Amino acid sequence: MTEAPAIAVSTNPHYQRLGGQAAVAQLVEAFYRAMDTRVDAQAIRAMHEHDLAPTKAVLVTYLSEWLGGPRDYTPTRGAPRLRRVHQPFAIDAPARDAWMACMRQALAETCEDAALGAELEAAFAKVAQAVVNTDSPFTHRSAS
Numbered sequence: 001m002t003e004a005p006a007i008a009v010s011t012n013p014h015y016q017r018l019g020g021q022a023a024v025a026q027l028v029e030a031f032y033r034a035m036d037t038r039v040d041a042q043a044i045r046a047m048h049e050h051d052l053a054p055t056k057a058v059l060v061t062y063l064s065e066w067l068g069g070p071r072d073y074t075p076t077r078g079a080p081r082l083r084r085v086h087q088p089f090a091i092d093a094p095a096r097d098a099w100m101a102c103m104r105q106a107l108a109e110t111c112e113d114a115a116l117g118a119e120l121e122a123a124f125a126k127v128a129q130a131v132v133n134t135d136s137p138f139t140h141r142s143a144s
């Protein structure tokens with residue numbers, strides 16, 4: 001007897017392929033650890049608060065949703081508008097590259113599936129490019 005496939009099969013398998021909530025949390029931990037320690041990430045680390053805990057928590061909810069997991073971000077933060085939330089920060093190409101270096105390191109440390117890691121890296125690169133908002137490292141949009 002042939003049965004119809006279960007409808008509950010995820011429409012976006014990235015969340016499950018990565019390993020669910022625990023894996024997303026590990027990725028975010030590794031990402032901010034990289035940002036905290038890499039010399040090439042000092043400028044973007046300085047854009048963040050000293051205490052990264054609240055930022056980590058938000059990124060976990062965002063990435064869970066973005067990867068096809070539970071929709072935890074939108075109900076609390078509203079529909080994602082990443083260009084808008086990054087507007088207060090001067091994000092140039094080196095900032096984008098530093099962010100990607102941190103994410104690449106985090107994926108290498110926490111994602112055992114190399115093919116998945118490569119897919120995610122390509123997807124992150126598109127978002128990182130989309131939040132670039134200045135050509136110049138000397139443009140400071142924040143109040144300080």
Ligand code: HEM
Pocket residue numbers: 044047048049054055058059062077082085086089091095096097099124127128129131132
């Ligand atoms: C390209 C370089 C990037 C820089 C320099 C950057 C920097 C920042 C900074 C300084 C914040 C504020 C943190 C806080 O308020 O605690 C932030 C928030 C955030 N970033 Fe980025 N970011 C970059 C790229 C990305 C990318 C590629 C993604 C997603 C894949 C992302 C997702 C987020 C999210 C979800 C938030 C929180 C938004 C909210 O408050 O609801 N960022 N980012």
